[in-house]
Amino acid sequence: MNTLFPIFVKVEQLQLLIVGGGYVGLEKVTAVLSNAPAAPVTLVAPEIRDEIRELAGQYPNLTLVTDLYHKNYLTGKDLVIVGTNDKAVNQQIQQDCKAQKILVNVADTPALCDFYLSSVVKKGDLKIAVSTNGKSPTFAKRFREVLEEILPDSLQETLDNLTQIRNKLKGDFQEKLERLNEITRVMK
Structure with missing residues (x-):
């Protein structure tokens, strides 16, 4: 585990x-x-x-x-x-x-x-760390390469848009969280 x-x-x-x-x-x-x-x-x-x-x-x-x-x-x-x-x-x-x-x-x-040290996928401000619990850095590296290939370069634009939306949201933490969940639900 x-x-x-x-x-x-x-x-x-x-x-x-x-x-x-x-x-x-x-x-x-x-x-x-x-x-x-x-x-x-x-x-x-x-x-x-x-x-x-x-x-x-x-x-x-x-x-x-x-x-x-x-x-x-x-x-x-x-x-x-x-x-x-x-x-x-x-x-x-x-x-x-x-x-x-x-x-x-x-x-x-x-x-x-x-x-x-993890293998890191970078797409603009998005970073995804891949770890195999020290078992296989080579697998982590290969998996990183797969993720880099399938993640679109347009992710940065999406992140920027979500930041603008988050900054404009009103209400307490729970209300903001629920609204952001609604907006990002399309990513499933």
Whole structure:
């Protein structure tokens, strides 16, 4: 049973640390910045891929540190994503995060994760997160591709219209909710 509680985090208001400068680090930093381009991200790794260095040129809030991980890098951080190819380092980072009550995601190691990164469908302001409870990120990615293909690009216009309607509605919360339910019932 999937007991995860889905949330959308305002990562631009948090301090994020990514440990790992290889392919997985590239995948994670790209995912974060594609969803939140102004997110303050520090990436630490002894070796950093050129593609990540190119991203740092495009995103001024991406700070690269060429160094081995040390728990001092956790100071002031709110979230940590780990993507190294060293299981002992990954486990040490997870333990250090636990000691400091920092939420951590260790790529490809669900048992060490406080949260999972979802596959995200984006159509304008609409975002749909797809999770498989850590069982198959590949399936989540494929399902995301299916949703992206079938959802029309005109969804943004619909969202904008519904926002205007919501802002013009009078009455208490219950009355507004009932009216919006009537309007959106055609989506069934």
